[in-house]
Amino acid sequence: xxxxxxxxxxxxxxxxxxxxxxxxxxxxxxxxxxxxxxxxxxxxxxxxxxxxxxxxxxxxxxxxxxxxxxxxxxxxxxxxxxxxxxxxxxxxxxxxxxxxxxxxxxxxxxxxxxxxxxxxxxxxxxxxxxxxxxxxxxxxxxxxxxxxxxxxxxxxxxxxxxxxxxxxxxxxxxxxxxxxxxxxxxxxxxxxxxxxxxxxxxxxxxxxxxxxxxxxxxxxxxxxxxxxxxxxxxxx
Numbered sequence: 001x002x003x004x005x006x007x008x009x010x011x012x013x014x015x016x017x018x019x020x021x022x023x024x025x026x027x028x029x030x031x032x033x034x035x036x037x038x039x040x041x042x043x044x045x046x047x048x049x050x051x052x053x054x055x056x057x058x059x060x061x062x063x064x065x066x067x068x069x070x071x072x073x074x075x076x077x078x079x080x081x082x083x084x085x086x087x088x089x090x091x092x093x094x095x096x097x098x099x100x101x102x103x104x105x106x107x108x109x110x111x112x113x114x115x116x117x118x119x120x121x122x123x124x125x126x127x128x129x130x131x132x133x134x135x136x137x138x139x140x141x142x143x144x145x146x147x148x149x150x151x152x153x154x155x156x157x158x159x160x161x162x163x164x165x166x167x168x169x170x171x172x173x174x175x176x177x178x179x180x181x182x183x184x185x186x187x188x189x190x191x192x193x194x195x196x197x198x199x200x201x202x203x204x205x206x207x208x209x210x211x212x213x214x215x216x217x218x219x220x221x222x223x224x225x226x227x228x229x230x231x232x233x234x235x236x
Contacts, residue, residue, distance in 0.1 A: 012094030013174030017197030018165055019095070019231030020183070021213055024068055026190035029054075033069050033182035033191060040166060040181035042140035044150065045127055047120040049163035050182050069191070071182065072097065072118040072163035073222065073230030080110035080119065089160075094174055095197070095231060098164050101143070101155035110160055115223050116230075124150070124157040141168040165193075179204040196231055 029052070037043070037050040054067040074097045081089045081097060088103035089110050099110075111119045126136050131151050139149055142164070150157055166180035178184060183193040183205050194210050195201040201210045217235040224230075 012092035012096060014093040015197065016094035016174065016195045017231060018194070019074060019196040019233070020071060021192040021196075021203070021210060021219075021233045021235060022069060023188075023190045023192070023217075023235040024066070025235065026188040027068065028188040028190075029067050030187055032185045032187055036181040036185035037071075037163070041142050042138060043120075043161070044122060045125045047122055047161050049120075049161070051117070068234060069182065070116060070118065070222070071232065072165075073116050073228065073232045074165065076229035076231065077227060079113040079115060079226075079228060083109040083113045085109065096165050096167065097162075098167070099160055099162060101159045104155075104159040106158045106160065108160060115226055115228065119160050119162045122150070122156045122159055122161050124153065126150075141166075143168065176204055196233075 031052050034048070034050050034052050038048070041049060043049060050069055050071045052067065053070050054065055056063055056065050058064055074095060076095070078089070078091070078097050081087075081091060084090075085107065086103050086105055088100045088105070089097065090100070091097055106121070108121055111121060126133070128135050130136070136151075137149060166176075169176050169178050169180065171177050179193050183191040186205075189206055191205070192203040192208065192210060192213060193205060194203050196210055199211055202208060203210060203213075213235065214233055219233050219235050221230045221233055
């Protein structure tokens with residue numbers, strides 16, 4: 001197996017388009033999705049695959065806030081993959097944008113080019129300083145465990161990291177055995193996940209038809225004017 005969850009050369013279910021539909025009316029701001037992501041991927045300090053964003057609008061005292069979760073957008077036309085000088089960031093056949101730690105040289109061009117701030121650099125820090133502390137020896141499922149333990153300066157230390165839709169939860173056919181951690185943990189049932197390119201695609205968590213969800217609700221994608229064509233929709 002090589003760097004990006006390719007299993008014996010397999011590079012994702014051809015023609016699929018995995019992505020999220022996030023219902024902002026159902027989000028209760030509990031941040032369980034952020035915690036679940038950290039726990040699933042064992043990300044270190046300064047590395048976050050899923051961020052909780054809160055924005056304030058208006059003028060005091062007439063202000064209001066809105067909030068939303070922001071994973072990687074897995075854009076159809078991703079700025080990050082276009083600027084990578086070594087093709088470490090690329091699109092799988094199922095539309096997921098991944099980072100090959102074996103190729104990444106840590107130049108961070110992709111971080112600068114991502115309009116969503118969805119990428120982080122792994123500086124090698126740990127929450128508990130002792131690298132031999134039991135917490136630091138818990139392997140991550142990311143990349144099916146190939147880079148599970150971060151030590152001795154090896155990858156993913158010195159690499160750019162991002163949400164890769166919990167690829168370790170896919171089987172050898174590219175189907176998910178269970179949904180990504182954020183979506184299955186959401187207590188408000190706000191995070192829908194599935195194949196957005198399948199006209200009959202259903203949410204892997206709640207079973208709703210994804211296209212019907214989008215059709216019957218007002219929705220938007222972040223920074224659509226940039227032309228990146230993100231695969232994360234927000235229902236309003």
